[in-house]
Amino acid sequence: MTSARAPWMATATRVLPARISSRLSLLIGLTILSMLLLLGWMYHQRYASQRSQALQSEVEVAQGVATTFAAYIRDIHRQSITLGSAVLALSHHEGAADRLLASTVSHYEGISNISWTSPSGHVLASSEPNAIRGYFGDRPYFHEVAGGRDWAISALLPQGRITGRPVFVVATGIRDKRGQLLGLMIFGIEPTRLGDVLLTQRRAEGRSYSLFDGNGVLVYRNPEVDLTWELRTGWHDADPVMVRALQGQPATGEIVSIITNEHHLAARVPISELGWIAGASRPVETALAPIRHALTMDIMLTSLFTAISLGLAAFIGRSIAVPLRRLQEDVQAFAKGDLSHRADVSGPEEVIRVADGFNRMAGEIHTFQETLDARVRQRTSELETSNRELESFSHTVAHDLRSPLRAMDGFSRYLLRHYAERLDDRGKDYLNRIQAAAQRMGRLIDDLLGMVRISRTTIRMQMLDLSAIAADIVAELRRSDPQRQVSVEIEPGMKAPGDKELLRLALSHLLENAFKFTKNRGDPRIRVGVTRIKEQTAYFVQDNGMGFDMAYADKLFLPFHRLQQDDTIPGTGIGLAMVQRIIARHGGRVWTEGEVGKGATFWFTLGETT
Secondary structure (H helix, E strand, O other): OOOOOHHHHHHHHHOOOOHHHHHHHHHHHHHHHHHHHEEEEEEHHHHHHHHHHHHHHHHHHHHHHHHHHHHHHHHHHHHHHHHHHHHHHHHHHHHHHHHHHHHHHHEEEEEEEEEOOOOEEEEEEOOOOHHHHEEEOOOOOHHHHHHHOEEEEEEOOOOOOOOOOOOOEEEEEEEEOOOOEEEEEEEEHHHHHHHHHOOOOOOOOOEEEEEEEOOEEEEEEEEOOOOOHHHHHHHHHHHHHHHHHOOOOOOEEEEEEOOOOOOOEEEEEOOOOOEEEEEEEHHHHHHHHHHHHHHHHHHHHHHHHHHHHHHHHHHHHHHHHHHHHHHHHHHHHOOOOOOOOOOOOOOOHHHHHHHHHHHHHHHHHHHHHHHHHHHHHEEEEEEEHHHHHHHHHHHHHHHHHHHHHHHHHHHHHHHHHHHHHHHHHHHHHHHHHHHHHHHHHHHHHHHHHHHHHHHHHHEEEEEEHHHHHHHHHHHHHHOOOOOOOOOEEEEOEEEEEHHHHHHHHHHHHHHHHHHHOOOOOOOOOEEEEEEHHHHHHEEEEOOOOOOOOHHHHHHHHOOOOOOOOOOOOOOOOOOOHHHHHHHHHHOOOEEEEEEEEEEEEEEEOOOOOO
16 A cells, blocks of 8 residues: 655655765755854854954054043143243243253153244244244144134144154144233144154054044054055045044944055044044954964864764765665666566665565566566557558558449540430439549548558658748649639748648648638738747638638538538548648647638647657
């Protein structure tokens, strides 16, 4: 008793590998894949957490740099007020202010030069002698202070007027009690001197500190490198994290250093009171080294486990597959015709049961085969006898039946020719009818033999030009009745594979019908073409002739059924049956559509031949 397998089991059988060892390997592989997915998810979570912690660490370092630099600038502002009051007090002592400013520079970290200017911007005193009588009134920071601000910090300038090197300026306005501007104290600071100011804690391995002005220009970086002006200004385009921080909020992310070309985890923090940006970053490799080391160890252990598991699967699979392979070879030997061959009963218990079952089945098949061979020999003998009888019948139809028909037709013709004067009109009509019936019976015999030949003819396939064949048939029809004027449209380029003689015969019958049934039309039109119906190529012969009632469409392709019961239209009723048989032998089908008085269309398709 057999039981139907569940649909899911049939689907699984189609999807799973055929070999048992492959299925075991697949099972282990899926288990390992699940483990890898779990490890991957855990690694992703640990990676995200480690990355978040690393970025937060960089934010804290950047905030420390920002706090340190902001305090340094505020201290300069306070010192500027004190120093400005002292310079005003020494203004009547020639050179005293210059010496005071020079002494301050030597004791103040990061300061390159200090200058005192008049409210108009002319340098009145400076730590650098060559700066005396210089002019700073055209600088933007000067205008900010002169416009009412207490102090201002400039962007990084590519070249200071005093030192000729990149510098930024902190300018403080000195005013009297009424707010009247008395002068400006201008501190020039070179970025290269900021190291001792900003590095208040030990720098971790690979970490870099950076400082950007309000335009995103790199002012300072530690570890220090030789920074060209192009490198300083180009940092803006290479550091999207810094660009986001310029909007006023701390930003973190991954950047590619244009100095080392390494990927860094970076944090950028705005220094709100200055409009500058403080930054810190570490190489990704350094920041995430612990998690990557852990991943490497996990991969190594998983690979070892995978290798051991696959080896075990191969061993178990072989212990099952070898007996099954022997059983397969036994089955193949039996299938090739050695019905006496039996399977080797060995291996696992399940394989032994299958082999026993196969041997029992093979014995039954052997017995049945011997019985079947006897039946086939008997049926073959009967078929050969039937074919000989059919050939004998065809011979009889072709020769024995034609002889009396020829006699009837000949004697009728003889009587009409030699005894016409002895016959009245009724006798002559009877003889004409006998002669017409004999001739019609002859045509029926020819058509019946034609149908037999169609069924027995060997198909000779070749690529045919149906347009050319149809045109040749139409030309013959026109020559047979040159007085008729029929409009025939044949679509060019119709190609199809088939037997040339048979398809020509089918088209001849269809076109002859079209010519016959448009005989009484004043404007007879026939069209031969091709189209696509339900993704299949369909050829057609269409006319505007007498048409037919679609209620009888299913009988048109039966032998001896005619489209019209009009004796004035010649035909035996075999033509469409022959068309249907030819198309069927080409693996196609034929059908028709029509309407009384409006014409008919005969469609046919071509498929594989039989």
